[in-house]
Amino acid sequence: QKEVEQDPGPLSVPEGAIVSLNCTYSNSAFQYFMWYRQYSRKGPELLMYTYSSGNKEDGRFTAQVDKSSKYISLFIRDSQPSDSATYLCAMSSNTGNQFYFGTGTSLTVIP
Amino acid sequence: EAGVVQSPRYKIIEKKQPVAFWCNPISGHNTLYWYLQNLGQGPELLIRYENEEAVDDSQLPKDRFSAERLKGVDSTLKIQPAELGDSAVYLCASSLGAGHANNEQFFGPGTRLTVL
Numbered sequence A: 001q002k003e004v005e006q007d008p009g010p011l012s013v014p015e016g017a018i019v020s021l022n023c024t025y026s027n028s029a030f031q032y033f034m035w036y037r038q039y040s041r042k043g044p045e046l047l048m049y050t051y052s053s054g055n056k057e058d059g060r061f062t063a064q065v066d067k068s069s070k071y072i073s074l075f076i077r078d079s080q081p082s083d084s085a086t087y088l089c090a091m092s093s094n095t096g097n098q099f100y101f102g103t104g105t106s107l108t109v110i111p
Numbered sequence B: 001e002a003g004v005v006q007s008p009r010y011k012i013i014e015k016k017q018p019v020a021f022w023c024n025p026i027s028g029h030n031t032l033y034w035y036l037q038n039l040g041q042g043p044e045l046l047i048r049y050e051n052e053e054a055v056d057d058s059q060l061p062k063d064r065f066s067a068e069r070l071k072g073v074d075s076t077l078k079i080q081p082a083e084l085g086d087s088a089v090y091l092c093a094s095s096l097g098a099g100h101a102n103n104e105q106f107f108g109p110g111t112r113l114t115v116l
Helices: none
Strands: A004-006 A010-013 A017-024 A028-036 A046-053 A054-058 A063-068 A071-076 A085-095 A105-110 B006-007 B008-015 B020-022 B033-036 B044-050 B052-054 B065-068 B077-078 B090-097 B111-115
Touching: A004 A054, A004 A085, A017 A085, A017 A105, A028 A063, A046 A071, A054 B044, A071 B065, B006 B090, B008 B020, B020 B033, B020 B090, B020 B111, B033 B077, B044 B065, B044 B077, B077 B090
Parallel strands: A010 A105, B008 B111
Antiparallel strands: A004 A017, A017 A071, A028 A046, A028 A085, A054 A063, A063 A071, A085 A105, B006 B020, B020 B077, B033 B044, B033 B090, B044 B052, B065 B077, B090 B111
């Protein structure tokens, strides 16, 4: 079993839709949860960074962490064509710098 | 401020040939990472440096892969000899370092390697 599971998609939505992206994990030691966005032929860039459980909002993006279920989500409101990219979840424990990435979900927002 | 710089961006070689990738991290970042990213997959850590010390190289295939960060700044990753299965994107990332509350990793654009 992989440390982090993520549905690869692809996911296609119309402009303005609400997008929900999810990851599950097996390691209860994970405390830091991140969402990265990766455009084609570019490196990943950090979108959201959450410590432990709870919600975090930044503009149109909301990250949720449910440690009891080992489940994290990223919501994108009012999706735009410029949001079309691959979204990677990543996690790490309290003690180290080892990041465990999901496989990424490919998102296309259709104008 | 310049981001993480990697070169070359693309490399095509024949199998059994050597290849090297170069990375210059963000100024002041003590931690440097090399990742391997296959198509449709997330990045997988190959090696992590704290300054010039390799502190995690457990996933680096040491029979053919080597890396160095001699002065604790830029780094090179080498494959010798390359195999067909090494075709992938090699990503470099850097961060401030262990002990920082927000140890965000900043990624470079990657080097796309094709082995024929």
